[in-house]
Amino acid sequence: MKQLIEPNAQPVVMGILNTTPDSFSDGGKFQHLDIALNQVEQMVSDGASIIDIGGESTRPGAADVSEQEELDRVIPLIEAVKRHLDVAISIDTSKAVVMQQAVASGADIINDVRGLQNEGCLQVAAQANVPICLMHMQGLPRTMQENPQYNDVVGDIIDFFEQRIAACLAQGIKREQLIIDPGFGFGKTLEQNYQLLANLKAFKTMGLPILSGTSRKSMIGKLLNNEVEDRLIGSVTTAVIAAQQGANIIRVHDVKETVEALKIAMYTLANK
């Protein structure tokens, strides 16, 4: 299988679709879908190559979402995007059933913040035969920021990927399907997040495409002492730092601004 994203390719932007949770009390399900579709259309015209759709909140401290609730949030959205637009969709989930139904509904990429460690995920991913992003997380969202510890944050995460890659290969998943992501903010201190960002290049030794997701995260807010709505400049800066070290997919909220910054950064690199 040809890799969708080659490790040496120019970076592409993955736009994050905000899936406002439940309660259609406002305008109902159709208005809800309409708002989401407009958002996707805007991200595509701003230069996003992939749209990331997720129904689970994995922010630090977030509570679990049931399987049915996650399905209700993401499946109609995937179907609607597929009907209206020609863009790759990634499904941000850690649940085997959600992965399966999402791919059956047209999702092109599985994006799992738990690296296919939940029951049934390896099997479903092997059957699905799509690219898979394996993200690293230490602990679980509810408690992961309490006391993250590593011997060597880069080395420990490379060890984790080696184990997960071996588990994938044993299940019949091809190495060419895999994408790795150090998981910024998922069980890492501020310093550990920046050690990862500063050394992102080290992950290139694995020969797999790298996804980097720092957009609007606390690692920006803590340094700049600002709230999510003021993290654009910080987010774009981290995107450029990641892309300059060979990150292949940059997961962001602010597509237009990131695409512009990456164009300048990549054109500069090309003229080295």
Ligand code: YH5
């Ligand atoms: C990721 O890094 N992140 S969901 C906290 C924030 C802002 C944003 C306000 N899914 C990743 O986006 N998938 C998420 O602070 C992801 N890599 C991959 N592959 C968390 C998120 C966020 C959390």
